[in-house]
Amino acid sequence: MRGQECPRPEDKDMSTDNKIVKALEWLGNLLGKNRVISDQASLVIYSRDIFMPGYLDLREGKIQNLPAAACFPETVEEVAKVISRARENRIPVIAYGAGSGVLGGTIPVTGGIMLDLKRMREIRSVNKIAHTVEVEAGVMGEDLERHLIREGFTLGHFPSSIYCSTVGGWLSTRSAGQLSAKYGKIEDLVISLEGVLADGSVFHTRNTPRSATGPDLDQILVGSEGTLAIITAAVLAISPLPAKKIYRGFAFNDVPSGLEAMRVLLQKELVPAALRLYDPIDTGFNQAKLSGPDSGCLLVIGYEGANDELTELKSKLGFARLLEMGATDLGEAPGLKWLEHRYAVSYNRSKIMASPGALLDTIEVSVIWRDALELYQKVAAAVSKLGLVMAHFSHAWREGVCIYFSFLVNDPDPEKLRQKHLEAWKTAMEACLEIGASISHHHGIGLHRAEWLKKELGVGHEILQKLKNEIDPHHILNPEKLGFGEKA
Numbered sequence: 001m002r003g004q005e006c007p008r009p010e011d012k013d014m015s016t017d018n019k020i021v022k023a024l025e026w027l028g029n030l031l032g033k034n035r036v037i038s039d040q041a042s043l044v045i046y047s048r049d050i051f052m053p054g055y056l057d058l059r060e061g062k063i064q065n066l067p068a069a070a071c072f073p074e075t076v077e078e079v080a081k082v083i084s085r086a087r088e089n090r091i092p093v094i095a096y097g098a099g100s101g102v103l104g105g106t107i108p109v110t111g112g113i114m115l116d117l118k119r120m121r122e123i124r125s126v127n128k129i130a131h132t133v134e135v136e137a138g139v140m141g142e143d144l145e146r147h148l149i150r151e152g153f154t155l156g157h158f159p160s161s162i163y164c165s166t167v168g169g170w171l172s173t174r175s176a177g178q179l180s181a182k183y184g185k186i187e188d189l190v191i192s193l194e195g196v197l198a199d200g201s202v203f204h205t206r207n208t209p210r211s212a213t214g215p216d217l218d219q220i221l222v223g224s225e226g227t228l229a230i231i232t233a234a235v236l237a238i239s240p241l242p243a244k245k246i247y248r249g250f251a252f253n254d255v256p257s258g259l260e261a262m263r264v265l266l267q268k269e270l271v272p273a274a275l276r277l278y279d280p281i282d283t284g285f286n287q288a289k290l291s292g293p294d295s296g297c298l299l300v301i302g303y304e305g306a307n308d309e310l311t312e313l314k315s316k317l318g319f320a321r322l323l324e325m326g327a328t329d330l331g332e333a334p335g336l337k338w339l340e341h342r343y344a345v346s347y348n349r350s351k352i353m354a355s356p357g358a359l360l361d362t363i364e365v366s367v368i369w370r371d372a373l374e375l376y377q378k379v380a381a382a383v384s385k386l387g388l389v390m391a392h393f394s395h396a397w398r399e400g401v402c403i404y405f406s407f408l409v410n411d412p413d414p415e416k417l418r419q420k421h422l423e424a425w426k427t428a429m430e431a432c433l434e435i436g437a438s439i440s441h442h443h444g445i446g447l448h449r450a451e452w453l454k455k456e457l458g459v460g461h462e463i464l465q466k467l468k469n470e471i472d473p474h475h476i477l478n479p480e481k482l483g484f485g486e487k488a
C-alpha cells in the first residue's frame with residue numbers, strides 16, 4: 001500500500017501538488033468549503049478501516065495512505081458533480097460509509113478524495129402497502145431501524161456493527177445480519193438502487209417486486225464495494241415488527257450433531273430467525289456471558305414474527321425436533337442473554353487489540369452442508385498451530401452454512417505477528433478454494449482477499465474486470481479493490 005499520493009502523477013501537464021490544490025478549490029466551489037476537509041489530522045481517520053493489521057501500524061505510529069481530502073455531498077446531484085470533475089482530472093474517489101469494513105475496502109491506496117456519504121441521511125419514505133423503505137446510503141443502521149420501529153416495521157437486518165455501519169456500506173459489501181435465516185442478507189432485501197456511475201451519470205433502477213428484463217443491475221452493483229458505482233439511495237424490503245419473540249438455548253455434545261440439527265430445521269420448514277452454533281472453544285468463551293453449557297456446543301435459537309400463533313407453533317415444533325436430535329434444553333436464559341449482548345461481543349475486540357503483541361481477527365466463509373464439517377476441522381486444525389482459534393456457525397441456509405472463525409495470534413515481534421496473521425488467512429482461504437467453498441460469506445473482499453477472489457471466480461473475475469474497464473476506464477472509483485488491476 002502506498003501513502004500520500006493523491007492523485008496519481010500520470011498527468012504530465014500538472015504536478016501532483018497542483019492537482020491537489022485545484023481539487024480542493026473545485027470541491028470547495030461545488031460543495032462549500034465547510035463540506036471539504038484536507039487537514040492531515042482529520043484525514044487520518046480515512047487512512048484505514050477495521051482491517052486488523054492496520055492496528056499494528058497504529059501501534060507503531062505509522063500513518064500511511066492519507067487521502068488528499070474528504071468531502072460530504074448531500075444530494076445525488078452533488079455526488080454526480082464530484083465524480084464528473086474527479087474523472088476529468090483523473091482523481092480517485094473512494095466511497096466511505098462508516099469505515100467499519102474489515103478488509104481494507106476504503107483504504108485510499110492511490111490517494112484521492114474520500115466521498116463520505118453520511119450526510120446523505122434522509123429516510124425518504126416508508127411504503128406501508130408495499131412494505132418497502134426508500135433510504136439514502138449514508139443512514140446509519142441503528143437510525144434506520146429506530147425509524148422503522150416507530151412506523152411498526154423492521155428491516156430485519158442486524159449486523160453486529162449496526163451502530164457503526166451505513167446502508168450504502170451494507171449494500172456494497174453484501175452484508176449479513178444476525179437474523180438472516182428469517183429476513184435474508186442485504187442482497188435479498190434490495191428492491192432498487194439510485195446511484196452515480198464513473199462518468200457522472202445518475203441511474204435509478206426500477207422499484208418493482210420482480211422482473212425478467214435481462215441481468216439484474218442491482219445485483220451487479222450490490223457487493224461492488226464502490227468500484228463500479230456510488231450508491232446514493234435504495235428501496236429495501238421491510239417486515240412488520242415481530243409481536244412475539246421466543247429465544248432459547250440448547251446444548252449439543254459436539255459440532256457434527258449440532259450442525260446436523262441446524263440443517264434439519266432449515267430443510268424441514270422450521271426456519272428460525274436466529275440460529276447459531278458455537279464450537280466447544282467458542283462455547284467455553286461465552287459460557288458465563290450466555291449461560292451456556294459447561295461442555296459441548298451451545299446452540300442459540302430464536303423464533304419471531306408478526307403472527308403469534310405461527311411463531312409459537314414453529315418454535316414448539318422446532319424445539320421438539322432439536323430434542324429428538326439429542327439436544328439438551330438449557331431454557332430461555334442463553335437465548336435472552338444472547339439477544340441482550342448481541343452487539344456487545346464484537347466491541348470486546350478493542351480490548352485485545354490494545355494489547356501489544358496480539359492480533360485478533362475473524363474470517364467468515366460459506367460452504368454447503370456436505371462440506372461444512374470438513375472445512376471447519378481443516379481450518380481449525382491448521383490455525384490452531386499458529387494461535388487460538390474458535391468458530392461459530394452464524395448464518396444457516398437451506399443449502400449450507402456460514403462458518404465464522406475467530407483467531408488470536410501472538411508474537412512480540414510485529415513482523416512475525418503479521419506473518420502469523422497472514423498465514424492463518426492463507427490457510428483458511430486455500431482450504432475454501434480446495435473444498436469448493438466461498439472465501440467470503442458477508443465481509444467482502446476489499447484489498448486483503450483480492451488474490452483469493454481471482455482464484456475463486458476464475459473466468460468470472462475476467463468478466464468483472466472487463467465490466468470495470470468499460471464503465472470506469474480510468475479506474476476512478478475505489479482503485480485496486482476487488483482485485484481490479486488493469487486500466488486504460
Ligand SMILES: Cc1cc2nc3c(=O)[nH]c(=O)nc-3n(C[C@H](O)[C@H](O)[C@H](O)COP(=O)(O)OP(=O)(O)OC[C@H]3O[C@@H](n4cnc5c(N)ncnc54)[C@H](O)[C@@H]3O)c2cc1C
Binds near residue numbers: 098105161175
Ligand atoms: C465490530 C464489527 C462487527 C461487524 N459485524 C458485521 C456483521 O454482523 N455482518 C456484516 O455483514 N458485517 C459486519 N461487519 C463488517 C462491516 O460492518 C460491514 O462490512 C459493513 O457493511 C460496512 O459498512 P460501512 O458503512 O462501515 O462501510 P465502509 O467500511 O465505509 O465501506 C465498505 C465498502 O463499501 C464501499 N461503500 C461504502 N458506502 C458506499 C456507497 N454508498 N456506494 C458505493 N460503495 C460504498 C466502500 O468504498 C468500501 O469498499 C462488522 C464490522 C465490525 C467492525
